[in-house]
Amino acid sequence: MKRIVAFAFAAAVLAPSTLLAQTELVINSFGGAYEKKHRELVIEPFEKMHNVKVTVVTAYSADMLAQLRAQKDAPKFDVAHFSGGLEATAAADGLLAPIKPEQLSNYADLYPFAVQNLAKGEGPAYSAAVVGILYDSNKLKTPPTSWLDIKKPEFAGHLVLTDISNNWGLLGLLAINKAAGGTLDDIKPGLDAIKSTLKGATIVSKSPEIQQAFAQSDAWIAPYAQDYAFTLTNAGLPVKFVQPKEGAVFSPITINLVKGSKNAELALKFIDFSLRAEAAAGWAESFRYSPVNRKAKLSEAAAAQTLSGDEATKSLISFDAIKIGQMRAKWTEEWNRAIAK
Amino acid sequence: MKRETALLLAPGVLVLTLGFVLPVLRVLTLAFDAKTGFGLDNFARFFADSFYPLVAWRTVRLSLVITLVTALFGAPLALVMARAPRWLRMALIVVVVLPLMTSVVVRTFGWLVILGRGGLLAQTLAYFDLAGRNFSLMHTETGVVLAMVQVLMPFVTLTVLSTLEKIDPRLEEAARVMGANFWTTLRHVVVPLAMPGLVAGSLLVFALSASSFVTPGLIGGVRLPVLGATIYQQVTGTLDWGFAAAQATLLLILALVVALPYAQGARRAGASR
Numbered sequence: 001m002k003r004i005v006a007f008a009f010a011a012a013v014l015a016p017s018t019l020l021a022q023t024e025l026v027i028n029s030f031g032g033a034y035e036k037k038h039r040e041l042v043i044e045p046f047e048k049m050h051n052v053k054v055t056v057v058t059a060y061s062a063d064m065l066a067q068l069r070a071q072k073d074a075p076k077f078d079v080a081h082f083s084g085g086l087e088a089t090a091a092a093d094g095l096l097a098p099i100k101p102e103q104l105s106n107y108a109d110l111y112p113f114a115v116q117n118l119a120k121g122e123g124p125a126y127s128a129a130v131v132g133i134l135y136d137s138n139k140l141k142t143p144p145t146s147w148l149d150i151k152k153p154e155f156a157g158h159l160v161l162t163d164i165s166n167n168w169g170l171l172g173l174l175a176i177n178k179a180a181g182g183t184l185d186d187i188k189p190g191l192d193a194i195k196s197t198l199k200g201a202t203i204v205s206k207s208p209e210i211q212q213a214f215a216q217s218d219a220w221i222a223p224y225a226q227d228y229a230f231t232l233t234n235a236g237l238p239v240k241f242v243q244p245k246e247g248a249v250f251s252p253i254t255i256n257l258v259k260g261s262k263n264a265e266l267a268l269k270f271i272d273f274s275l276r277a278e279a280a281a282g283w284a285e286s287f288r289y290s291p292v293n294r295k296a297k298l299s300e301a302a303a304a305q306t307l308s309g310d311e312a313t314k315s316l317i318s319f320d321a322i323k324i325g326q327m328r329a330k331w332t333e334e335w336n337r338a339i340a341k
Numbered sequence: 342m343k344r345e346t347a348l349l350l351a352p353g354v355l356v357l358t359l360g361f362v363l364p365v366l367r368v369l370t371l372a373f374d375a376k377t378g379f380g381l382d383n384f385a386r387f388f389a390d391s392f393y394p395l396v397a398w399r400t401v402r403l404s405l406v407i408t409l410v411t412a413l414f415g416a417p418l419a420l421v422m423a424r425a426p427r428w429l430r431m432a433l434i435v436v437v438v439l440p441l442m443t444s445v446v447v448r449t450f451g452w453l454v455i456l457g458r459g460g461l462l463a464q465t466l467a468y469f470d471l472a473g474r475n476f477s478l479m480h481t482e483t484g485v486v487l488a489m490v491q492v493l494m495p496f497v498t499l500t501v502l503s504t505l506e507k508i509d510p511r512l513e514e515a516a517r518v519m520g521a522n523f524w525t526t527l528r529h530v531v532v533p534l535a536m537p538g539l540v541a542g543s544l545l546v547f548a549l550s551a552s553s554f555v556t557p558g559l560i561g562g563v564r565l566p567v568l569g570a571t572i573y574q575q576v577t578g579t580l581d582w583g584f585a586a587a588q589a590t591l592l593l594i595l596a597l598v599v600a601l602p603y604a605q606g607a608r609r610a611g612a613s614r
Contacts (some may be wrong), residue, residue, distance in 0.1 A: 165578050202562075203563050217475075217477070329581060332574070335565065336392070337392050338561065341564050
């Protein structure tokens with residue numbers, strides 16, 4: 001009798017979890033308004049379509065990478081979203097399972113940039129951020145044209161730069177460095193260009209400070225991401241985005257299959273589902289992230305404020321994400337020294 | 342030791358061991374963990390050029406200024422509170438403690454509105470033609486000191502208040518009867534008796550400001566790094582925990598070097614009276 005009770009008890013405890021294990025997918029998203037939109041565009045339709053449960057854990061890319069590392073032997077996640085190139089580090093560390101083109105039904109509709117790193121074991125991009133220059137269109141009659149315009153004396157006192165601890169700040173620095181003649185092995189030209197502006201520059205570390213600078217502190221020009229220009233426009237500020245002539249920086253946001261996922265098949269379906277034209281269009285409409293899917297139908301406004309994949313591959317700069325990962329600590333030290341008062 | 346004493350001590354000792362002693366030991370081992378086993382690599386890096394020593398110097402300098410200003414404002418306030426009627430004292434305590442209960446983000450935003458470009462301070466100064474409208478104390482050390490003093494004030498005010506309340510009012514009355522005026526009474530009777538509270542309070546303020554990084558980061562910005570901020574960056578940003586631990590160790594040493602002689606000196610001064 002005792003044994004039967006124990007068995008029944010064990011069954012009662014274990015049954016729901018084994019049932020869940022078959023139909024539950026664990027993913028990360030980036031919180032706030034982004035996560036809300038993520039649910040609406042991808043997660044909830046997917047749950048309905050496949051009658052499964054998708055558990056969302058809010059974790060930014062660096063945190064996500066740390067969690068995947070810690071759980072390497074028994075991963076709790078099935079799908080990992082990364083921005084800022086961390087998928088390259090994750091793939092190099094053997095934390096991701098490679099995805100083959102034939103596993104994605106949307107493959108043929110994707111721009112080349114979205115799938116360029118599949119062979120390296122990284123997941124596809126499902127949208128992309130673009131880093132260029134934000135400017136106040138009331139104060140500047142002619143938009144800035146170059147990354148090095150930050151050095152123009154007439155912008156002194158009106159320039160906002162972003163700290164290297166912020167990913168867009170880092171990419172902006174690298175673009176300025178490239179325009180000034182530097183390389184990923186030598187960022188001194190970029191740091192020198194930054195140093196020459198410091199007297200008339202405000203350095204911030206978080207996005208809301210940029211909004212505050214444009215709204216209250218007479219900021220005219222700030223290297224930052226295109227989607228944030230849209231946030232500022234929505235907040236009623238006359239801020240526009242421009243792609244500098246040396247090229248804006250391209251930063252794909254990727255979706256990856258976690259190595260050792262117990263639900264790899266379902267996870268792959270989720271990844272494929274995330275690449276649909278409707279999802280790509282949704283990201284562009286609501287946040288101005290550039291679409292990855294050729295068939296994405298955009299409104300005129302969204303099309304004007306995002307980049308199409310063909311433009312992207314032609315005119316944009318992208319930096320070696322692995323190299324960035326290796327150099328980040330060293331660059332942070334150099335940057336801190338360059339800007340400290 | 343009596344059994345009761347041991348029992349009463351146990352929870353505190355347990356918490357301190359788990360929450361303080363073990364982490365500190367872990368930090369120390371991390372700090373001395375070099376590529377070749379035990380070594381001073383992390384410390385050598387700190388002193389390799391003037392950057393980190395200057396950050397340390399800013400940390401100590403700012404903390405001393407904050408402590409001084411807090412004492413100068415907080416102690417007289419405590420004196421007023423000690424003499425005030427009950428309801429007024431209660432109201433003042435609420436006013437002094439309120440900033441501690443407010444979220445750091447909200448508090449900082451308040452300072453932003455006041456200190457920022459085109460803010461309340463800039464407009465007032467511009468009205469009297471004392472400064473331009475784009476005058477700003479954001480991203481300055483003055484701004485950091487102001488914001489920190491606001492938060493840390495209760496530590497001085499409340500500790501001084503509690504010592505003042507214990508002073509026998511007849512001592513002051515005696516001094517006044519003997520012909521001492523207000524200031525003489527203050528200097529020879531009240532301040533010496535309130536000294537332990539002032540010392541304890543200002544030590545708290547010093548320790549808290551030396552280790553703070555949120556307010557200095559938000560008000561001072563990235564161009565005025567303090568040790569707390571560089572440690573935070575190494576821990577969460579560049580993940581160099583060894584170097585962060587070395588900085589934390591040096592911060593602890595710095596705080597002790599400043600605080601211990603002060604506490605000793607104050608105690609001796611108190612005893613000689």
